[in-house]
Amino acid sequence: GAVVSQHPSRVICKSGTSVKIECRSLDFQATTMFWYRQFPKQSLMLMATSNEGSKATYEQGVEKDKFLINHASLTLSTLTVTSAHPEDSSFYICSALTGAYEQYFGPGTRLTVT
């Protein structure tokens, strides 16, 4: 099946620094990628929809200047958490859309901001 990778899998950073998370579709081209975050014991929350070659569409309440998304190619989307704070600590998951409905998820990135 289709494979989506994320890097890094875990990251610990200091408050005020920026962190970049990469999401790659390894064996297919994804014109659309989604970024989610998941707090403990909560469902996935869609942050933004990333389309190759255009600006990401952010969900209501998600700060686009804080969560920078770049979808530079058909196989790579990046999420940069700028000026991270402890409340940004979360599990960030990307998914890539292939076809009309198939979404394949990356393994997730655990971000801890100290």
Next chain:
Amino acid sequence: GQNIDQPTEMTATEGAIVQINCTYQTSGFNGLFWYQQHAGEAPTFLSYNVLDGLEEKGRFSSFLSRSKGYSYLLLKELQMKDSASYLCAVTDSNYQLIWGAGTKLIIKP
């Protein structure tokens, strides 16, 4: 607004059968998914229903009734490794996934 409801937690016995229900109210409908998520991991695709009826896939089956806004995931011959959270998600008219909060399934020996 868009809403998906599923039970918060369920407990079942190894070897038994369990049914996890999901009801939804969304802006349009382009399919319903069930995902399995183990703690600390990303969700894993289990099933997809877009037409009414039952889809069987090994020990797992998923049912959909679009007129009732209702689906269930049926797990047979439960194994300890089936202990996980089961997420119901609906694709709306914009093909975005609307997620339920997940049902934590606890399997006891």
